[in-house]
Amino acid sequence: MKPLMILAAAFMLLAPTLSHASMETRLGDLIITGAWTRATPTRAPTGAGFVTIENKGSSDDRLIAVRTSISGKSEIHTMTMDNGVMRMRQLEDGIAIPAGGTVTLQPGGNHLMFMQLKQGIAQDTAVPVTLVFEKAGEVTLDFLAAPVGSLKPAEMHHKH
Ligand SMILES: [Cu+2]
Numbered sequence: 001m002k003p004l005m006i007l008a009a010a011f012m013l014l015a016p017t018l019s020h021a022s023m024e025t026r027l028g029d030l031i032i033t034g035a036w037t038r039a040t041p042t043r044a045p046t047g048a049g050f051v052t053i054e055n056k057g058s059s060d061d062r063l064i065a066v067r068t069s070i071s072g073k074s075e076i077h078t079m080t081m082d083n084g085v086m087r088m089r090q091l092e093d094g095i096a097i098p099a100g101g102t103v104t105l106q107p108g109g110n111h112l113m114f115m116q117l118k119q120g121i122a123q124d125t126a127v128p129v130t131l132v133f134e135k136a137g138e139v140t141l142d143f144l145a146a147p148v149g150s151l152k153p154a155e156m157h158h159k160h
Pocket residue numbers: 077078088089111112113
């Protein structure tokens with residue numbers, strides 16, 4: 001009875017950790033979390049991706065490219081206000097991920113731009129996106145699609 005109870009307790013402690021771990025990707029010194037995208041209307045030409053990247057290392061890194069099979073072309077973008085108008089432009093040199101720093105790509109700021117979408121992004125689907133870093137290399141992770149127009153990721157529904 002006793003070992004079984006210990007096992008059950010261990011599992012209960014472990015379960016939330018496991019579901020959380022699936023949302024966290026490690027690539028060398030980088031910890032990548034909170035990857036999400038937005039559902040789009042069926043014929044939308046573009047979509048956007050957002051993610052948080054933490055650099056636990058002692059040397060700077062850089063997000064230099066993004067790839068996904070859902071789009072014909074993907075770019076790293078910044079968004080700025082220009083006389084009250086939001087403007088996007090490509091960051092040709094990517095985004096620096098400073099040593100010990102955390103960079104968040106989010107609506108209204110830096111983002112991943114999926115251009116020439118082959119089809120709309122459906123809500124609650126996971127879109128595989130490859131992030132390419134100058135030093136850490138590349139990694140593919142799932143970007144979960146929040147509802148159309150969302151300004152933040154969808155709430156995670158824990159399945160039991
Ligand atoms: Cu953009």
